[in-house]
Each structure stands twice: as C-alpha cells, then as structure tokens.
Amino acid sequence: MxxxxxxxxxxxxxxxxxxxxxxxxxxxxxxxxxxxxxxxxxxxxxxxxxxxxxxCGHYKCKYIEYPLTIQELEITDPEAWGIVFEPVKVRLCEDNKTYFGILLGEFPWKTRASFNEEEGKLKISTITNPCILLPKQKKVVFGCESWWSRIKPGEDISDITDEDIDNTWYVKLLRGLAKKEVFENGAAERNNQKALVADGKTNKSTQ
Structure with a gap:
C-alpha cells in the first residue's frame, strides 16, 4: 500500500x-x-x-472500512523482545553506505488492526522488527529499511557489498522464482505458437 x-x-x-x-x-x-x-x-x-x-458482485474490501459496529475490542500492548545488544554492520538503503551499529532487539515497528466480521471483534497489535542503534549517526533504524549482519568476534568491519546482498537466501529465492516464471511463460508461449502453426497447416491441408 x-x-x-x-x-x-x-x-x-x-x-x-x-x-x-x-x-x-x-x-x-x-x-x-x-x-x-x-x-x-x-x-x-x-x-x-x-x-x-x-x-462485480464478489467485491469485498480487504481493508477495514468505517463506520463499523464493534462488539469487542482486544488491544495487545506494544512489547520489545529478544534484547541482545550485539554489534552489527548496517548498509542503509537510503545511501548504500555501511555503518557500525548495535542490534538492540525486536522492537515495535508498526501498528496493525484486524477485524473478525463474524464475531465483531477488532484486534489492535504491533508488528516488531530488528531495531538497530547507529551511534555515530545518533539515530535508530529498523532491519526492514537496511541490510545488516552481525559482527563476529575478531572480525573487521567491512562494507556490505552488492554481492553480499545477492547471496542472501531471500534475494536468491525471489530471483529464482522470477527466472522460473520467465521460463514457464516462455514455454507456454512457444507451445501456443506451435499450436497456431499446426492449426494453420491443418487448415491448408483441408482446403
């Protein structure tokens, strides 16, 4: 959205x-x-x-629309968990530079709401995300807006490169899915073309 x-x-x-x-x-x-x-x-x-x-008679909005009749309200308090305070290196998406950071843990990132139409229950909760303190920049960033990795004992802080990003499992997965879709769509298109050619030959032979 x-x-x-x-x-x-x-x-x-x-x-x-x-x-x-x-x-x-x-x-x-x-x-x-x-x-x-x-x-x-x-x-x-x-x-x-x-x-x-x-x-269309099937239309149903996937977002909560108001006015809304609520029978019950359930609110989950924001909560941080997995507090670690570990050194990490962080490459920000905004400038592609690598910085030293301290991983604080999973902190509340966004508020979300869900509504059960049958029960009339509205639930309010928070989504957590890895929270990282950048001491030199005097600001906090979340994992979802950066590329980051833990610094192992004795390891020098090196830049997070494009190659490092390309080798992450989820980037590999997304690119693999994209290649598979291109291959499958290409195969389907070739089959369609073969069918059209075969149909053309059949039509000529019957004339």
Whole structure:
C-alpha cells in the first residue's frame, strides 16, 4: 500500500479476491473469488478487466472500512523482545553506505488492526522488527529499511557489498522464482505458437 491512503487505492486493488500479476505480468490483473488460500488464489486466478470491477458482485474490501459496529475490542500492548545488544554492520538503503551499529532487539515497528466480521471483534497489535542503534549517526533504524549482519568476534568491519546482498537466501529465492516464471511463460508461449502453426497447416491441408 505504501504511502497511499485507502481512498486513493483503485477499487480492484482493494478487493480481497484481487491477485496482482507476477514478475513478468506487470500491468495484468487477476481475480480468484472462490480461493481460500494463497495457493488457491494463484491456481484459480482469472485475468480481469478492471473496468468490470464496479459491476462485480464478489467485491469485498480487504481493508477495514468505517463506520463499523464493534462488539469487542482486544488491544495487545506494544512489547520489545529478544534484547541482545550485539554489534552489527548496517548498509542503509537510503545511501548504500555501511555503518557500525548495535542490534538492540525486536522492537515495535508498526501498528496493525484486524477485524473478525463474524464475531465483531477488532484486534489492535504491533508488528516488531530488528531495531538497530547507529551511534555515530545518533539515530535508530529498523532491519526492514537496511541490510545488516552481525559482527563476529575478531572480525573487521567491512562494507556490505552488492554481492553480499545477492547471496542472501531471500534475494536468491525471489530471483529464482522470477527466472522460473520467465521460463514457464516462455514455454507456454512457444507451445501456443506451435499450436497456431499446426492449426494453420491443418487448415491448408483441408482446403
């Protein structure tokens, strides 16, 4: 959602049944109104025309919309955990420079809310994230806005390079998924072309 307000988000993207296109399908939009899991969403998705969303009877907003009738309110107090105070090196996304930091632990990062429509219960809680103090910069950053790693005893502080980032398991996973999707889409396109060629030959032979 980024910095957009709910009002600024297009209707189709607010629908809980909406499925965005993959790495090689930018600009395409899908819908899976009968899916109950993320896996089913991907398997059952059907490409849609966003102009038709206004007429769709399946639309249901995935965000909390007001006014709202609340039968019960459950609030979980913000809490830090996993306090460690360990030395780390941090590369900020904003300037790509590496700094010395101190990992404090998992600290509250954002507030989240969920609403159970059947029970009428609204839950308020916080999301935690690794919190890192940068002494020289006199500021605190979170792990989700940087690349960081622990400094082992006796290890010199070296810059976190692009190669280090490329070798992280989740970057490898995302790139692997992107390559797989490109390969599968390419194979499907080649099969379609073969079918069209074969169909053309069949039509000529029957004339």
């Amino acid at each position: 980024g910095n957009e307000s709910i009002e600024e988000i297009p209707r189709h993207r607010k629908c809980r049944y909406y499925v965005p296109g993959g790495f090689t399908e930018l600009g395409k939009n899908y819908c899976a109104p009968n899916a109950k899991t993320l896996g089913e969403q991907w398997e059952q998705r059907q490409e849609i025309n966003v102009e038709d969303c206004d007429k």
